[in-house]
Amino acid sequence: MMRRIALVLAAPMLAIVIALAVSSVFLLLADVSPAEAYGSMLSYGTEADSLVSMFNRAIPLYISALAVAVGFQMGLFNIGVEGQYRIAAVVAAGLGAKLSLPGPLHVGAIFVIAVVIGMAWIAIPAILKVTRGVHEVIATIMMNAISFGITAWLLGGPLKATSSGSSLILGTDQLPESARFPTLNWLVEGLGVEMRPGSNLDGFLVVAVLLGVAYYVLVWRTRFGYEVRASGHNRSAAEVAGINPKAVVLKTLFLSGGVAGLIGLSYLLGSSPYRYDTGFPQQYGFTGIAVALLGRNHPIGIAIGALLFGFMERSSQILDLDDIPKEIVVIMQGVIVISVVIAYELVRRYRQTQQETAVTKATDLSPHEATA
Amino acid sequence: MRKNLKSLRLLFALLAVFGLVAAACGDDGEDTGTGDGTETTEPADDPCVVDQDALDAAIAAVEEGGTDDTDEGTDDGADLDGSGMRVGMVYDIGGKGDQSFNDAAFEGLTRAQEDFGFEVEDLEPSAGGENRGELLQLLADEDYDLIIGVGFAFEEIIAEVAGNYPDITFAVVDAAPEADNIKGLVFAEEEGSFLVGAAAALTTETDHVGFIGGVESPLIQKFEAGFVCGVHAVNPDIEIDSTYITQPPDFAGFNDPARGGEIASSMYEDGADIVYHAAGGSGGGLFETAYDNGDVWAIGVDSDQYLTVGEPQNERILTSMLKEVDVAVYGAIEDFISGDTAGGATVFDLSIDGVGYSTEGGFIEEHVPTLEGYKSLIIDGTIEVPDTPGS
Numbered sequence: 236m237m238r239r240i241a242l243v244l245a246a247p248m249l250a251i252v253i254a255l256a257v258s259s260v261f262l263l264l265a266d267v268s269p270a271e272a273y274g275s276m277l278s279y280g281t282e283a284d285s286l287v288s289m290f291n292r293a294i295p296l297y298i299s300a301l302a303v304a305v306g307f308q309m310g311l312f313n314i315g316v317e318g319q320y321r322i323a324a325v326v327a328a329g330l331g332a333k334l335s336l337p338g339p340l341h342v343g344a345i346f347v348i349a350v351v352i353g354m355a356w357i358a359i360p361a362i363l364k365v366t367r368g369v370h371e372v373i374a375t376i377m378m379n380a381i382s383f384g385i386t387a388w389l390l391g392g393p394l395k396a397t398s399s400g401s402s403l404i405l406g407t408d409q410l411p412e413s414a415r416f417p418t419l420n421w422l423v424e425g426l427g428v429e430m431r432p433g434s435n436l437d438g439f440l441v442v443a444v445l446l447g448v449a450y451y452v453l454v455w456r457t458r459f460g461y462e463v464r465a466s467g468h469n470r471s472a473a474e475v476a477g478i479n480p481k482a483v484v485l486k487t488l489f490l491s492g493g494v495a496g497l498i499g500l501s502y503l504l505g506s507s508p509y510r511y512d513t514g515f516p517q518q519y520g521f522t523g524i525a526v527a528l529l530g531r532n533h534p535i536g537i538a539i540g541a542l543l544f545g546f547m548e549r550s551s552q553i554l555d556l557d558d559i560p561k562e563i564v565v566i567m568q569g570v571i572v573i574s575v576v577i578a579y580e581l582v583r584r585y586r587q588t589q590q591e592t593a594v595t596k597a598t599d600l601s602p603h604e605a606t607a
Numbered sequence: 608m609r610k611n612l613k614s615l616r617l618l619f620a621l622l623a624v625f626g627l628v629a630a631a632c633g634d635d636g637e638d639t640g641t642g643d644g645t646e647t648t649e650p651a652d653d654p655c656v657v658d659q660d661a662l663d664a665a666i667a668a669v670e671e672g673g674t675d676d677t678d679e680g681t682d683d684g685a686d687l688d689g690s691g692m693r694v695g696m697v698y699d700i701g702g703k704g705d706q707s708f709n710d711a712a713f714e715g716l717t718r719a720q721e722d723f724g725f726e727v728e729d730l731e732p733s734a735g736g737e738n739r740g741e742l743l744q745l746l747a748d749e750d751y752d753l754i755i756g757v758g759f760a761f762e763e764i765i766a767e768v769a770g771n772y773p774d775i776t777f778a779v780v781d782a783a784p785e786a787d788n789i790k791g792l793v794f795a796e797e798e799g800s801f802l803v804g805a806a807a808a809l810t811t812e813t814d815h816v817g818f819i820g821g822v823e824s825p826l827i828q829k830f831e832a833g834f835v836c837g838v839h840a841v842n843p844d845i846e847i848d849s850t851y852i853t854q855p856p857d858f859a860g861f862n863d864p865a866r867g868g869e870i871a872s873s874m875y876e877d878g879a880d881i882v883y884h885a886a887g888g889s890g891g892g893l894f895e896t897a898y899d900n901g902d903v904w905a906i907g908v909d910s911d912q913y914l915t916v917g918e919p920q921n922e923r924i925l926t927s928m929l930k931e932v933d934v935a936v937y938g939a940i941e942d943f944i945s946g947d948t949a950g951g952a953t954v955f956d957l958s959i960d961g962v963g964y965s966t967e968g969g970f971i972e973e974h975v976p977t978l979e980g981y982k983s984l985i986i987d988g989t990i991e992v993p994d995t996p997g998s
Contacts, residue, residue: 288741387854391823403759403782403825405855432771433744508763513824513855516737552738552745555730 246582247529247539250574258567265560272559280550283428291437292545294501295516297538298443299523301450302494304532306371308454309467309487315357315375316495317520318382323352324499325386325407328511329394331503332408341413342504346497353496354489356382361488365481371488379520390511406512416504439501446494447534463487495520525572531579544568654991655801655836656843657984665989666980689723689944692753695730695746697739699758700858702731707887707909708932712757712780715936723944740764747772753943755779755936759826765789776948778939780932781826783952790942791952792935796826797833797992798985799928799962800883803906804837805981806926806964807881808845809974810904815846817874819867819893821860821886823851829994830885830908830928836992840981848874849996852889861887868892875903881925884908891916897923904970913967927965931955958986 259269279285299316306313313319327349334344360374396408419436430436454460462483465473474480498519503511526544530537551564696716698709713729720727728751730742739761746754747768755778756765762782769777769789776788783791807816818834820827831849838845850870852860860866867889871882875896882897883906884890890908897905898920907913907927916924935955955961966975984990 383857384854387857390856391854403762405824431744431748433740433768507767513858514736514739514760514764515856517735517856548733548738549741552730552741556728556745556749 242582242586246578247536247575249578250571253574253578254567254570257570258563261566262559262563265563267559271557272554272563275553275557275559276547276550279553280546283423284431284434285546285549287423287430287434287436288549289542289545290440291435291501291506292548293538293541294437294439294443295498295519296522296526296544297541298446298494298501299498299519300526300530300537300541301446301534302491302498303523303527304530304537305450305454305463305487305491305494307467307527307532308460309463309483310470311484311487311491312372313357313375313488313491313495314372314524315360315378315382315520316491316498316523317518318375318379319353319356319492319495320498320520321386321515321517322356322382322389323349323496324503324515325389325394325511326352327496327500328410328503329389329407331414332410332510334414335411336413338413341411342416345410345414345500345504349496349500350493351496353492353494355492357488357492357495361485361492364488365484390513394511396510404512404514406508406510408510410503410509414504415509416501418505435506437501437505439505442497442501446497447538451534459483459486498523525568528572529575543571653839653843654993655840657840657981657990661984661989662977662980665983666976669979669983670976687723687941687944689719689725689940692723692725692944693728693749693751694720694725694753694755694940695728695749695751696755696757697742697746697761698729698731699760700732700734700736701862701887703729705862705888706915707890709757711910711930711932712755712936715933716755716940718933719937719940723940725940725944736760740768743768743777744771747775751775753778753940755939757932758782759824776943776950778936778943780935785950787950788948789950790939791950792932792939793952793954794930794932794935795954795956795962795992796829796885796928796930797836797994798957799930799964800830800833800885801837801840801985801990801992802957802964802978802981803883803926803928804834804839805841805978806837806971806974807834807883807904807906808838808841809977810925810971811845811881813878813880814842814844815848815878815880817848817871817877817879817882818850819870819874819882819884819886819889820849820851821853821884821889822858823854825995827851827885828996830883832993832996834883835996836990837981840990846878848877848879850874852886860889863889864892864895866892868896871896871905872900875900880904881906883928885928894920894924907965911965911967913965921968924968925970927967929963929965931961931963935961956986957982 262269262272299320302316303313327345330348331345334341336344356378357375360371360378363369363374364371390405394407396406416438419438419440423430423436454463462473462478465476466478466480466483470480499515502516503509522544526537526540529540547564547568551561554561696712698712701709703709703713716727716729728746732739732742743754743756743765753776757780759781761779762784765777765779766784766786766789769786773788776790778790778792780792781794783793816838818831820831835847838847852863852866852870867884867886871893874882881904882893884893885908893905894916897903903923904925905923906925909930909932910927911929912927913921913924957963964978966972981990985992
C-alpha cells in the first residue's frame, strides 16, 4: 500500500523536479540566477493576495479540466472546450443582462443558458460521432473556429451593449446586481487574513468544488460512470457486457460540453465589469487539457494541477519587476505537462512488468516460457 | 472503407456549408457602409465636403501666416528634477517591441527619464491581457508615484484601481475615465486620418483608395471615419475599399503581417493605388506588398513609418498619420513632476499637433499647402470630422 502511494506521488514530483531543472537551464542561459527567480516567485506568490488570486485563477482552469476529463474517462478528446465556453459565455452574458429576475433565480437562469449553449455547441460533433463515426477531435476543432466567428459577430451585433458605459470597449450590457455572484471575502477575513482593497476571493470557488464532487460521484459511484469507464478501457468488452456505446458517447460528450459552458461564468458573474467584453479571458479550454493531463483526470489531481498553474501565473508577475523574463513560466508549464505524461508512462510500465513477474512467479513458470 | 468515405464526404459537405455561412457573416461585418457611402451620401449633406472658396481662403491664410508651428517646448522641462520619483508603466497586448503604439509610449517614457532622472518600471500584460488590473495594482502596492496604462483597454480597470489608491496619480493613453487622479491622454485620430485621406485623394490616379483596419473596434473606426471623410472632402467620387483584419475579441489583426499583405494585394489588384492602414504590426505586410507592386502607395500610421520601416520599402510610403503618443506620455510625466498631480483629460488634436501627417520622403510636397488649408479648417471648426464610420 505504502509502495502504491509512493508510486502515485513519484510521477508528479519527478515532473516538477524536471521542470525546475529545465527552467533553470533557460534562466542560466538568460543570465539569471534560478534561485533568485524561484525565491522571488515563492515569496510574492505566497502573499495573501497572491494566494487569493491563485484560487481565482484556478477556478476556470479546474472547471475546464473537468470538462476535458469527463471525455478522457472514455477515451473521447473534446478539444472544443475553448469554443464551447466562449460562445456559452457571450450568450449567457448577453441574454443574462436582458433578464430581470430576483437574485438566485437570475444566477440560475444564466447557469442554465450557459450549460445549454455549451451542450448545443457539442451537439453537432456528438451526433456526427455516433451517426457517421466522424472523429470528435476534428469536429470539435472545426466547431471552435465557428464559435470564435459567431462569438465575434454576436459581440459586435445582436448582443452589443445598448447602454454603453464605455465608448471604446466592445462588450455586452453589464449584468445587474441580481446576476452577480457573492464573494468569499468573509471566509478570508474570518481566517484573519487581510487583503488589499480590490482583492476578492471568487465565490465561484464553491461551484468548482461542487462540480469536482459531482464529477467524482458520477464517474466512480454511479452506473453511468461505470459504463463510461468500461467503454473507455475496452469498448468491445463493454459492448458485449450490454453497454450501448452510442448512448454513452452522446451522454459523455453532452456532459463535457455542458460543464464547458460554465467555465466563463466565474469571470462574468464574479468580477468587474460583469460582462463579456474584449478583455474576456481566452485559452482556458486549451489550458484545461494540460491541467486534466496533469491531474490524471482525478478531481483531486486536477485541483492540484489547476492551483499549480494558478500559482505559477500569478507569481510570474513579479519577475518583470526583477528584470527576469516571465516567459520562463510558460516553459515551466509546458515541461511539467510533458514530464507528467512521460513520468506516468514510466511508472505504468514499471508496474506492468512487476505484475507480470508476480504472475509468472505465482504460476511457477520460468520467465522464458511465460513470455513465449 | 466505403462508410469512411461517406462520412468524409459528409464532413466536407458540412464544412462547405459552414464556410459559406461564415463567409456570408464576414461580408456583413466588413462592408460598414464605406463603399456604398459614395452612392447614398449626397455631396451637399456630406459634412466633409467644404466650399472650394473657403478652402482657397484657408490655404491663402496659411501661406500668409507662414508655418505657425508653435514650439511645444518639451525641452524647457530639462531643469525639472524627478530623482527620487518612481514611474510605472503597463503596456497593452503586444508589449515593448511592437514598432508601433507600445514602443511610442516607451519612447516617451525613456525620453522623460533621461531628462528628469526618475526610476522606471515597465510591465507587459499576459497574452490575453487579463491581468492588466493586477499589474496596475502591483505597481500601486509598490508605491509608484505615477502609473501609466497604455491603451484604451485600461479605461475601466484603471479607474477601478485608481479608486483604491487616491494618493497615486495614474495616466492612461487613448482613454479618459473620469477620476480625480487619472490623467486621460486621448487623440483626435480622425483628424490626422482626415489629412492623410486628403493626401491620398490628391495623389490617387485611379480614383480608388483602400483602408485596412487591424481590429474592428471603435478606436480603429475613428481612423477609418477620418480617412473616408478626408478622401471625400477632396473628391466625393473616389472609391474606398475598407476592410478590417479581425473582429473583436480576436485581436490578432494587430499583429498579422501575412493577412495585412494579402488584403493589400487584393486591394491593389482591385484598382486601388493607395492603401492606408491602422493595423499595428500587420502594416508590415502592406508595406511589403506596396514595395513589390512598385507603382502603388502605402500610408503608415502612429509613428512616421517612412523612418521606422526603413529602406528600401519606405520608397512606397506616401505619408504617415502621426499620433504623438510619445509626446503625450512625456507631457503627462512632465506635468506630474512639475507638481500637477490632478486628473483630467487632454485631447491631442491637430490644434496642438497631437496628431498630424508626415512629409518625410517628399512625396506629398506639392500638396502641403492644401493639406495645411484643410488643417486650419478643422482647427477652426469649419470641418467637423466624424469619429464613427458612416455618420
